[in-house]
Amino acid sequence: MSPTQMMAEEDGGGGESDTDERSHATVSAGLLLTRIREGSSDPEIVVILCCADSWELPKGRLEATDQGDKIRRAFVEMSEEAGILLEPPQVTPSRVAVQRYNTRYGAKSVHWYHYHLQPGQADQLCKR
Numbered sequence: 001m002s003p004t005q006m007m008a009e010e011d012g013g014g015g016e017s018d019t020d021e022r023s024h025a026t027v028s029a030g031l032l033l034t035r036i037r038e039g040s041s042d043p044e045i046v047v048i049l050c051c052a053d054s055w056e057l058p059k060g061r062l063e064a065t066d067q068g069d070k071i072r073r074a075f076v077e078m079s080e081e082a083g084i085l086l087e088p089p090q091v092t093p094s095r096v097a098v099q100r101y102n103t104r105y106g107a108k109s110v111h112w113y114h115y116h117l118q119p120g121q122a123d124q125l126c127k128r
Contacts, residue, residue: 058078
């Protein structure tokens, strides 16, 4: 993401449907999940292999059942796409930015959140 694609977001977790009313953009949410492995000082970031040569951060379009809750959607996508089970009420993610861009289907805005796993927490979160 370039700095020109990123904008600070004033709205928290809710308030928008799956379309941004101001720009008619599709609204998505994603989670930047990090941890520091024991004995290391560098953070690791969860990414998923999308295609044979494309890595992405888990994200997805808001659905009607989300009732505008972007944080909830970010955690659902982490579970669905990466197999990591986190419940939004148990964590308070940091708001990172909103990435706005155009796709072949139209405008899109992705609301990015960050959550850092505590030591030992990662071992309990993967789907079995």
